[in-house]
Amino acid sequence: MSDFTLNAPYGANKKKRIVGRGSSSGRGTTAGRGNKGQQSRSGGKVYVGFEGGQMPLYRRIAKRGFSNYPFRKEYEVFNLREIEARYESGETVNRETLVMKGLLKRVTALVKVLGDGDLTKKLTVTVDKVSASARDKIAKAGGAVVEPVASAPAGAE
Numbered sequence: 001m002s003d004f005t006l007n008a009p010y011g012a013n014k015k016k017r018i019v020g021r022g023s024s025s026g027r028g029t030t031a032g033r034g035n036k037g038q039q040s041r042s043g044g045k046v047y048v049g050f051e052g053g054q055m056p057l058y059r060r061i062a063k064r065g066f067s068n069y070p071f072r073k074e075y076e077v078f079n080l081r082e083i084e085a086r087y088e089s090g091e092t093v094n095r096e097t098l099v100m101k102g103l104l105k106r107v108t109a110l111v112k113v114l115g116d117g118d119l120t121k122k123l124t125v126t127v128d129k130v131s132a133s134a135r136d137k138i139a140k141a142g143g144a145v146v147e148p149v150a151s152a153p154a155g156a157e
Contacts, residue, residue, distance in 0.1 A: 019031035019032055073110055074110065075109075075110045075111060075112040075128065075129060076104055076109045076110065076111050076112070077112050077113075077114055078098070078103060078111065078112070078113050078114070079113075079114050079115070079116035079117050080113065080114070080115055080116060080117040080118065080119045080134055080137055080138075081116055081117025081118075082103060082117075083113065083119070083123065084117060084118065084119050084120065084121065086101045086103060087101070087121060087123055088121065089121040089122050089123070090121075090122060090123075091121075091123060091124075092123070092124045092125075092126060093113070093123050093124065093125045093126065093127065094125075094126040094127060094148075095107050095109070095111055095127070098111065110128045110129075111127040111128050111129075112127065112128060112129040112130070112131070113125060113127055113129070113130045113131065113134045114131045114133070114134055115131050115132075115133030115134035115135075115136070115137050118137070119137045119138060119140075119141045119143070120141055121141060121143070122141055122142040122143045123138065123141070123143040124143060124144050124146060125138055125143065125144070125145045125146065126145075126146045126147075126148055127148065128148060130145050
């Protein structure tokens, strides 16, 4: 017996159900759609939340309060552990170098550094946000946190 004789398990390959092909097919006449009504017609569908013409629940309930959704900013988060592994002493940590090292996908992303892990290398960190614990650990290692010149990258709003 060969290692390359592959068979699909029983029941994996099913015969396609053909509907609406006459009474002898077993799925003729109404083709499994029942009798009459919107669901039985071609193109007869209703949108999600439709309640038969009654005012739907999502429109009956009052919209209250404030949603921050349109204004939120999402940050790509990096811990000091990841930065310690990829950077040499004396290097600068910013969006461009994070992309070059393969940690960040887009240069336009907002970046935040968190303090999980230890830092032994002297690094200059120029990112959008740095947590207080990460700031302390960077300073203890002899590095510096520099505020970026531009407040937000192009297209990140």
